[in-house]
Amino acid sequence: MLIDTGEEDVEVYMKLLKSGVKPLDYLVLSHTHSDHAGGAVDILKKVGVKHLVMGASLMSDPLYKNVVQIAKDNHTPITWLSKGDVLNLSFGLRIECLGPELKELKSDDELNDNSIVLLMTYGDIDLLFTGDLEKKGEENLLQISKLKTVEILKVPHHGSENAAANKLLERVKPQTAIIQVGPNLYGHPNRAIIDLYENAGVRVYRTDRQGAITVNIQKDYYEVIPFIDINN
Numbered sequence: 001m002l003i004d005t006g007e008e009d010v011e012v013y014m015k016l017l018k019s020g021v022k023p024l025d026y027l028v029l030s031h032t033h034s035d036h037a038g039g040a041v042d043i044l045k046k047v048g049v050k051h052l053v054m055g056a057s058l059m060s061d062p063l064y065k066n067v068v069q070i071a072k073d074n075h076t077p078i079t080w081l082s083k084g085d086v087l088n089l090s091f092g093l094r095i096e097c098l099g100p101e102l103k104e105l106k107s108d109d110e111l112n113d114n115s116i117v118l119l120m121t122y123g124d125i126d127l128l129f130t131g132d133l134e135k136k137g138e139e140n141l142l143q144i145s146k147l148k149t150v151e152i153l154k155v156p157h158h159g160s161e162n163a164a165a166n167k168l169l170e171r172v173k174p175q176t177a178i179i180q181v182g183p184n185l186y187g188h189p190n191r192a193i194i195d196l197y198e199n200a201g202v203r204v205y206r207t208d209r210q211g212a213i214t215v216n217i218q219k220d221y222y223e224v225i226p227f228i229d230i231n232n
């Protein structure tokens with residue numbers, strides 16, 4: 001399963017081809033902003049996908065239209081994920097969608113806060129994937145009674161400043177936080193967010209400085225292996 005592709009010109013699909021993962025069982029697009037779904041067309045065409053997974057969508061979005069059309073052309077079924085849906089994958093890997101409800105969005109401004117949120121569980125280890133949630137999306141997530149502590153948190157929205165971040169941290173109490181971020185003009189990740197996590201004793205990894213962050217999960221423990229070890 002691949003959750004988000006990065007931009008079109010990021011060669012995730014070349015890495016997938018080289019790794020021999022072909023076709024993908026699942027490609028999940030948390031939302032259709034290009035830094036998350038820009039590579040989906042190439043992956044659908046060149047790597048192949050057995051199930052494309054999407055959630056609440058902006059149907060007028062050109063990238064959304066393109067992805068859905070290519071999926072149709074390639075006879076790739078689309079699984080529409082809504083809050084409460086569960087995917088049971090091989091080897092006991094369980095993935096639950098914590099939100100949002102499936103709905104049609106009206107403007108681009110709604111995309112981030114309606115990113116698909118996934119709780120992945122393998123044995124005793126829980127990982128929370130939060131897409132690009134911002135304040136409103138995080139507050140919606142905090143309303144979910146099922147939201148519990150996790151070992152690993154994919155920090156929402158590239159570590160951007162967020163007034164709800166401390167509440168999310170208190171609620172999910174991660175041991176490890178991973179910030180997926182590259183060069184950007186927005187100042188991601190925000191220093192205050194990194195400090196918030198580090199002051200709470202959370203080990204923070206960030207892809208802009210450490211490259212790919214590999215998490216090797218066994219049933220009762222996990223290890224995090226950054227591509228570049230900077231002893232942060």
Ligand SMILES: [Zn+2]
Nearest residue numbers: 033035036132
């Ligand atoms: Zn993003």
